[in-house]
Amino acid sequence: xxxxxxxxxxxxxxxxxxxxxxxxxxxxxxxxxxxxxxxxxxxxxxxxxxxxxxxxxxxxxxxxxxxxxxxxxxxxxxxxxxxxxxxxxxxxxxxxxxxxxxxxxxxxxxxxxxxxxxxxxxxxxxxxxxxxxxxxxxxxxxxxxxxxxxxxxxxxxxxxxxxxxxxxxxxxxxxxxxxxxxxxxxxxxxxxxxxxxxxxxxxxxxxxxxxxxxxxxxxxxxxxxxxxxxxxxxxxxxxxxxxxxxxxxxxxxxxxxxxxxxxxxxxxxxxxxxxxxxxxxxxxxxxxxxxxxxxxxx
Amino acid sequence: xxxxxxxxxxxxxxxxxxxxxxxxxxxxxxxxxxxxxxxxxxxxxxxxxxxxxxxxxxxxxxxxxxxxxxxxxxxxxxxxxxxxxxxxxxxxxxxxxxxxxxxxxxxxxxxxxxxxxxxxxxxxxxxxxxxxxxxxxxxxxxxxxxxxxxxxxxxxxxxxxxxxxxxxxxxxxxxxxxxxxxxxxxxxxxxxxxxxxxxxxxxxxxxxxxxxxxxxxxxxxxxxxxxxxxxxxxxxxxxxxxxxxxxxxxxxxxxxxxxxxxxxxxxxxxxxxxxxxxxxxxxxxxxxxxxxxxxxxxxxxxxxxxxxxxxxxxxxxxxxxxxxxxxxxxxxxxxxxxxxxxxxxxxxxxxxxxxx
Ligand SMILES: Nc1ncnc2c1ncn2[C@@H]1O[C@H](COP(=O)(O)OP(=O)(O)OP(=O)(O)O)[C@@H](O)[C@H]1O
Ligand SMILES: [Mg+2]
Numbered sequence: 001x002x003x004x005x006x007x008x009x010x011x012x013x014x015x016x017x018x019x020x021x022x023x024x025x026x027x028x029x030x031x032x033x034x035x036x037x038x039x040x041x042x043x044x045x046x047x048x049x050x051x052x053x054x055x056x057x058x059x060x061x062x063x064x065x066x067x068x069x070x071x072x073x074x075x076x077x078x079x080x081x082x083x084x085x086x087x088x089x090x091x092x093x094x095x096x097x098x099x100x101x102x103x104x105x106x107x108x109x110x111x112x113x114x115x116x117x118x119x120x121x122x123x124x125x126x127x128x129x130x131x132x133x134x135x136x137x138x139x140x141x142x143x144x145x146x147x148x149x150x151x152x153x154x155x156x157x158x159x160x161x162x163x164x165x166x167x168x169x170x171x172x173x174x175x176x177x178x179x180x181x182x183x184x185x186x187x188x189x190x191x192x193x194x195x196x197x198x199x200x201x202x203x204x205x206x207x208x209x210x211x212x213x214x215x216x217x218x219x220x221x222x223x224x225x226x227x228x229x230x231x232x233x234x235x236x237x238x239x240x241x242x243x244x245x246x247x248x249x250x251x252x253x254x255x256x257x258x259x260x261x262x263x264x265x266x267x268x269x270x271x272x273x274x275x276x277x278x279x280x281x282x283x284x285x286x287x288x289x290x291x292x293x294x295x296x297x298x
Numbered sequence: 299x300x301x302x303x304x305x306x307x308x309x310x311x312x313x314x315x316x317x318x319x320x321x322x323x324x325x326x327x328x329x330x331x332x333x334x335x336x337x338x339x340x341x342x343x344x345x346x347x348x349x350x351x352x353x354x355x356x357x358x359x360x361x362x363x364x365x366x367x368x369x370x371x372x373x374x375x376x377x378x379x380x381x382x383x384x385x386x387x388x389x390x391x392x393x394x395x396x397x398x399x400x401x402x403x404x405x406x407x408x409x410x411x412x413x414x415x416x417x418x419x420x421x422x423x424x425x426x427x428x429x430x431x432x433x434x435x436x437x438x439x440x441x442x443x444x445x446x447x448x449x450x451x452x453x454x455x456x457x458x459x460x461x462x463x464x465x466x467x468x469x470x471x472x473x474x475x476x477x478x479x480x481x482x483x484x485x486x487x488x489x490x491x492x493x494x495x496x497x498x499x500x501x502x503x504x505x506x507x508x509x510x511x512x513x514x515x516x517x518x519x520x521x522x523x524x525x526x527x528x529x530x531x532x533x534x535x536x537x538x539x540x541x542x543x544x545x546x547x548x549x550x551x552x553x554x555x556x557x558x559x560x561x562x563x564x565x566x567x568x569x570x571x572x573x574x575x576x577x578x579x580x581x582x583x584x585x586x587x588x589x590x591x592x593x594x595x596x597x598x599x600x601x602x603x604x605x606x607x608x609x610x611x612x613x614x615x616x617x618x619x620x621x622x623x624x625x626x627x628x629x630x631x632x633x634x635x636x637x638x639x640x641x642x643x644x645x646x647x648x649x650x651x652x653x654x
Contacts, residue, residue: 197352198385200372202399203450212398216389 030276037269045263055266059274076254076271083251084278086165086240087233090172091180094229095222097173098180102221103214105181106188117185124178132242135171136162139243163245171239176232180225187221188214223290230286231279251275300326300349300454300486305358306510307344318344320510322358326454326488331480333489335497336507337533342490343382345507346456349488350379362453373402378447382458384439386431392442393418393427399450417445420479437468444479454486461496473500494534498522506530523581526567528652531579538580538620540594540649547572552651554578557616560593564649577652582609582623584648587634592641594620598634610634612642 037055039047062073105116123131138144139161146158161167195217199209215222237252244250249257251271258268305322308315318341326332334342347353349360351372360368367375378399386395396417400410418424421441426434431442440460447455460476461469477500480487491497497504498518505515506529514526525531528539542554545561552566554576564578587598587610599619600611603626610622620642634640 192383192385194381194383194385195387197372198379198381198387199398199402200352201350201377201379202446203373203402204398205373205402208402213387 033269033272037266037273039266041264041266043263045259045265047265052266055264055270058264058267059270079249079251079254080274080278082165082248083234083275084282086169086172086248086250087230087236089169090176090233091226091230093169093173094177094180095226098177098184098225099222102181102185102188102218105185106191107193113189117182120178120181123174128175128238129242131175132171132239135167135174136243139167139170162243163247165244165248167243168236168240168248168250171243172233172236175239176229179228179232183224183228184218184221187218191217219290223287227283227286230282234279234282235275251278299328299363300324300488301359301361301364302326302349303359305345305348305355305360307341307348307353308356318510319348319355322512324505324512324515326486328486329480329484331477331487331489331500331502333491333497333501333504334507335491335494335504335534337492340507341510342492342507343458346379346458346488346490349375349454350377350456351375376453378450378452378455380443380447380455380457380460382460382462384443386439386442386446388431391428391430392423392434395431395442396445396449398446403450413449417449420448420482421445421475437464437472440464440472441475444476448479448483448485451483452485454488457487457489459490459492461491462493469496476500498534506533508533524565524567524650525579526653528577528579531650531652536582536621536623538582538585539577539618539652540580540620541575541616542578543575544573544651551647554649554651556593558594562593562644562649563646564651565647566651567653578649579652580620580644580649582621583607583625585620585622585642585644586624587612587622588641588643590639590641592643594642596620596640596642598636598638598640601632601634601636608632610640612640614642 036047038051038053040050040052040054042048058073059076060073061070062075063070101120105113105120108116136143140146141158141160141162143162145161146155149155150158191214195213196209199213204212234250235252236250237256240248240250241253244253246253251274255268255271255275258264258271262268302322302324305319306317307319308317310316322345334345336342344353348355351367351370355368359366362376367377387398390398393414397410397414400413405413414427415424418427421444423438423441423445426438431439434442440463443460457476461472464472473496476487476489489497489500498521501518503515503517504521505512506521507513508529514521514530516524521530522535525534525537531537531539540556542556542562542564545553545555547553547566550566551563552572553561554564555561562578566572594612594614594616596612596614598610599613600609602609602611605626607623607625610624612620612622614620622642
């Protein structure tokens with residue numbers, strides 16, 4: 001037996017636990033969800049094993065309640081749109097805040113960096129619900145911001161921040177920020193800062209150093225961070241539920257609704273697959289765009 | 299012309315404060331190849347970075363052509379640096395690296411292209427223009443770093459041990475190339491090295507540094523023949539140190555009585571001792587063996603053949619070692635043998651009184 005087939009065998013052996021877990025935890029359930037989306041809803045939840053495309057029809061379209069005409073499902077489409085929009089906003093804000101944060105930490109003396117990273121990570125280890133309620137406590141009508149503003153006389157009526165898209169974006173930003181800071185920091189820490197000095201030395205202003213040297217070098221971290229924030233935002237469930245107060249539904253809430261009160265598991269399944277598809281398409285576009293720019297550079 | 303006066307730099311504060319530069323005063327002329335030479339940690343890089351603008355001096359002034367530059371950020375100084383690790387941009391090609399400085403100065407595209415072409419030719423890298431910097435060898439990277447720093451035609455080029463990463467042969471080649479480039483471009487070079495031979499062969503003038511101070515500034519021959527301090531004499535070349543006592547000073551020369559009782563004429567530097575005990579330095583190649591009864595007497599301990607020359611180690615009667623270096627002649631027969639009683643002689647004036 002040649003060495004190569006031997007090492008190929010070893011490789012498969014090493015991979016097998018991961019493959020096993022992946023097939024049980026990801027591929028299997030995905031297949032079940034796919035099958036469910038083509039079945040008929042049971043009266044009290046669950047599915048009836050009759051083939052049906054109703055669920056998929058209902059994802060995008062709806063029959064008018066009174067005259068049975070068929071139209072786009074405005075409710076669903078607006079939720080899709082809101083999900084994508086708020087997730088994009090969250091990603092952009094997280095990048096705008098996370099990038100300078102990562103830069104700040106990466107430029108601290110080595111002995112201090114871990115302490116700073118710990119500060120970023122601490123909220124991440126706190127329960128999601130608690131963190132979300134903390135945001136609520138700050139922005140609700142009787143919350144910290146409104147009380148202070150009223151006290152100092154800047155406003156007389158509280159500003160409605162809770163249960164708005166702003167609240168949902170803020171909450172998701174707060175929750176997912178570490179997922180942006182970590183990969184950006186990782187690639188920034190690996191960056192050779194003498195390159196920054198070299199650029200300064202060669203007449204580059206601060207802004208141009210950022211644009212021409214720092215940003216291209218930490219781009220892998222930015223791409224990774226954006227993906228890590230965008231994807232969980234798109235499927236976020238707790239945050240829009242608590243901070244959106246049932247008014248600012250996102251895809252995650254819509255899916256939960258079908259499995260719960262809606263008692264329409266096939267529709268829930270079809271929506272889940274739709275979410276997955278949106279994620280895949282977004283990823284492909286994003287990675288393509290990031291890669292294209294790379295090749296046009298060099 | 300670079301004028302540095304009273305420059306000092308203290309890192310940190312309180313108990314952890316560390317003074318890396320102490321009262322640096324130096325004037326570097328236009329078109330000069332000026333070298334900062336000193337052991338590791340003596341502050342060479344700190345001084346260079348002060349000129350480039352990456353270190354903010356604690357005190358002192360720094361002007362280039364009469365203009366104060368300490369208040370200017372690095373990108374506004376007419377100075378470019380060749381970094382010790384080259385610091386080439388890994389996401390750009392060789393040509394893009396070389397053109398970077400010009401691009402940041404918003405020079406016209408056509409001009410950038412032609413200057414980059416000239417630079418590539420100057421460092422003989424035209425063939426590699428479109429390679430990424432990770433795809434070229436260390437010596438080639440070094441040349442790209444040089445071309446990148448030269449392209450914007452700075453008034454001063456700062457080079458921080460640019461040759462230290464190269465192997466011996468390439469290093470010799472690059473030394474010659476650097477000299478050629480400096481002559482061709484007419485740019486002032488401030489060159490950092492801890493290699494004394496490199497400093498002696500390349501420089502117009504050398505500043506020898508130790509522990510944050512400049513100890514002596516002078517031409518290579520001046521520094522080598524007339525070291526002013528024990529550290530300089532020891533750091534550059536090999537030296538014998540002989541104790542003695544100053545008897546009489548007359549201008550540049552002084553009479554020094556050695557422990558053997560013999561009186562020699564030694565060169566005295568400004569600020570040197572005018573009386574009392576002193577140390578004089580004598581280069582091994584400036585001394586010779588004689589029959590017993592020389593300036594210093596002793597026993598021949600060792601004869602080491604080096605090809606071009608032979609080293610004789612003499613154990614002197616006062617207990618120290620004195621080394622003599624003699625150039626070899628073809629087919630000469632060794633006239634001395636180990637254990638022999640010998641004398642050491644040297645001509646008047648080759649001994650140098652050291653400032654302590
Ligand atoms: N940012 C800093 N903070 C504190 N101390 C520093 C800093 N930079 C340099 N030093 C100290 O200043 C001294 C001089 O450093 P410098 O880098 O100038 O030495 P050098 O002569 O270039 O040495 P080498 O030949 O090893 O490069 C060193 O003792 C160093 O530890
Ligand atoms: Mg150094």
